[in-house]
Amino acid sequence: MLIDRSRREELSVRRVRSLLAVAEHRSFSEAAKMLGLTQPAVSQHVKQLEEQLQISLMVRDKEGLRLSAGGAALLPAFRRFLSSNGAILDQLASLGRGTEQILRIASPASYAALSLAPAFRSIRESFSKHILDISEIDNEESFHLVRNGDIDFAITSVFVPSPGLRFEVLHQDFACVVVSEENALAGATEIDEASLLSQPIIRFPSGTTSHDWLSVITERTGIEPETIAEVRQLLTGFQMVCQNLGVALVPEDAAKACKLPGLITIPLKDRRLTRKLGIVTSETHHPTDFEKALVKMLRVQQAGLSA
Template identity: 30%
Template sequence: MDITLARTFLAIAQARSFQRAAQQLHVTQTSVSARVRTLEEQLGKPLFVRNKSGAALTAAGEQFMPHARTLVQVWERARQQVSVPAGRRAVLALGCEISLWHPLLPRWLMWMRERAPELALRSAVGAPRDLLDQVANGVLDVAIAYAPQQRPGLRVELLIEEKLVMVSTNPQLRSPLAENYVNVDWGPEFEAQHGLAFPALSNAPLQVGLGPLGLEYVLTAGGTGYFRQDVVRSHLEAGRLHRVPDTPEFLYPAYAVYAAGAESPALGAALAGLRETAAGTWQATGSPADMGKKPRARASKN
């Protein structure tokens, strides 16, 4: 079977619309319809029922769904393994949500360099929905995301329950003011809880959709905002930022998402590295010049 047909089927099933699937695949709706007709002819069953709200799977479509995922995943893994760089045993691809990449992703890359040097690594940063699509399609082996949606065929594992804490460049601040507040978009759950706790701050003059950008602004121009505790820890210790007392903390968990039933030494190493670095029980053994030496684990002083 042409893998393109399986990809098109999955795109329609996810978008529940031929038109939206065509937009995601960057092809015309006519091409999408033609691919579906070809696939249905090969299988001998209709896969979709079109209605006013879009497209719904038939019983045959539901039965074909896990097979389509498997086809795409196996193809992508085969394609990646064939392109393994010289001197490496396999390729491991990991994606991370934009708001979560620092400091977890750099730490994980260093862990993999020390503990799994036989693996070639491919890392990417992106939007959560795109990352989950890539895991489902076999493009990524694992993705790190905040509050990922449950999807059939994917396994979700909690890595760390980090906190969002209110910090300020003003050590004397006791009550945040809207004119100096940076309202960071940490997702709908945070927005709902934050709106209940600070209704006057929800319409602050400065709204930022990216945590690192908001933090850089606060450190440069001064101000107040909610940021990930692990990220601001060094700034708190250095006195550049200060916790605003008596303000609520909000959970901001990070999850690892990977294909259910996927078993490989490469994925096992990747998950082991994520668990250890997320738990803070590992530190790099030394400088890049030391990377050829035998690695050893050390307990964190935090």
């Protein structure tokens, strides 16, 4: 199908921002308050965007004001559009302050805290005018970002062979269980699968190492775990564990990166469950001296841990 000229025009940041505000608040007036605009202005922005794209983005029915099916389908792209625009402005500001290079990385939050931060500190003096831009993600989105050139490299534990991408193993850790000091398992030196599955589970999203490990254990034992909560943020999940609402199965580094009072980390008995973290780059990628130095320091750190 041919896309006519009006739909190919550049999108307006203001129009997209207004649409996302209306979608979030399900109200033109509330969106206007949040944006510091008048209600007619926000309504006009949404109308103009609909006219440009030739698709209805918002509908009003018995459920109230909400995104249409088309609007919901385009929502992730609109969010990426605004995010990219914000990233450009942030990077322009950095460059205006004398920054020579911005190295863009995606990484699991635990690895960023435990490894990237000290590695960056070690080389900071030699690259004082360089900046790290870290996105804390560890899923397939990072592969798309690498392929599209939106980031320089990704550190991930969920890589699958993909055309145009390279993967080099950097680090490995094992599965452990985090429990409250009030939990009956708190005194154990290791936890087997049956004991793990006897507890309510705080579960992390599909696509994460934690979720994948639970799926393997479920398939192996035939026992479906009692999921008491599903959370996206490690800190939130661990806070629930501290309240003795359940236990969580996570990589060792994740537990180290998010230590909380009253939280106990116990190794999983089955040491076959491992997480291999590695660097994903495009096959056409040419690293800068800053990137080479950072990666070299990460490897030095890992060699020291393995020694």
